[in-house]
Amino acid sequence: SQQGEEDPQALSIQEGENATMNCSYKTSINNLQWYRQNSGRGLVHLILIRSNEREKHSGRLRVTLDTSKKSSSLLITASRAADTASYFCATADSNYQLIWGAGTKLIIKP
Amino acid sequence: EAGVAQSPRYKIIEKRQSVAFWCNPISGHATLYWYQQILGQGPKLLIQFQNNGVVDDSQLPKDRFSAERLKGVDSTLKIQPAKLEDSAVYLCASSPRPYGQPQHFGDGTRLSIL
Numbered sequence: 001s002q003q004g005e006e007d008p009q010a011l012s013i014q015e016g017e018n019a020t021m022n023c024s025y026k027t028s029i030n031n032l033q034w035y036r037q038n039s040g041r042g043l044v045h046l047i048l049i050r051s052n053e054r055e056k057h058s059g060r061l062r063v064t065l066d067t068s069k070k071s072s073s074l075l076i077t078a079s080r081a082a083d084t085a086s087y088f089c090a091t092a093d094s095n096y097q098l099i100w101g102a103g104t105k106l107i108i109k110p
Numbered sequence: 111e112a113g114v115a116q117s118p119r120y121k122i123i124e125k126r127q128s129v130a131f132w133c134n135p136i137s138g139h140a141t142l143y144w145y146q147q148i149l150g151q152g153p154k155l156l157i158q159f160q161n162n163g164v165v166d167d168s169q170l171p172k173d174r175f176s177a178e179r180l181k182g183v184d185s186t187l188k189i190q191p192a193k194l195e196d197s198a199v200y201l202c203a204s205s206p207r208p209y210g211q212p213q214h215f216g217d218g219t220r221l222s223i224l
Contacts, residue, residue, distance in 0.1 A: 102152045
């Protein structure tokens with residue numbers, strides 16, 4: 001079953017702009033993870049945020065978590081053509097099983 | 111550190127035939143996962159191994175899918191007989207431990223059923 005729901009399903013922006021995608025989930029979690037998938041490749045882990053954390057940064061990535069709203073957002077600043085990919089959120093439930101969303105397809109236009 | 115290796119990268123078979131996929135996880139990773147990813151969807155867990163024991167196979171269609179992880183290292187996933195709806199990318203991932211840790215993925219096997 002899929003718990004995370006990413007929004008929007010697709011996003012197209014100009015290079016240099018910021019990209020924001022959101023993830024909502026239904027049940028309590030231990031942590032939430034964001035992954036990137038380039039076309040024809042496997043998923044690459046980007047960042048993990050624990051349920052007791054509210055914000056994390058990694059390079060140009062900023063992730064926020066609001067457990068009261070059961071939602072998370074991923075912000076990519078100063079986007080580049082290489083950021084074109086699908087982005088997935090995955091939530092680790094009480095049994096630490098990862099449950100995946102359907103992803104946001106991000107296109108960066110040069 | 112070498113990544114997760116999978117083979118083959120592509121496979122085309124006819125329905126009712128059998129197929130097998132191979133995965134070699136990152137050295138030292140005790141936990142291995144097989145996922146099915148249908149185009150436009152997120153990964154769906156088929157089976158999770160901890161060393162050579164099965165932790166979760168609740169979504170594995172056991173009438174046609176089987177998987178093993180001999181000696182707690184390499185793993186194979188088999189489909190027999192294949193159906194049209196099995197067309198998907200089969201991803202293998204590994205992690206040092208099972209407890210919601212980041213997973214490292216291979217590039218997958220793209221399976222097409224004719």
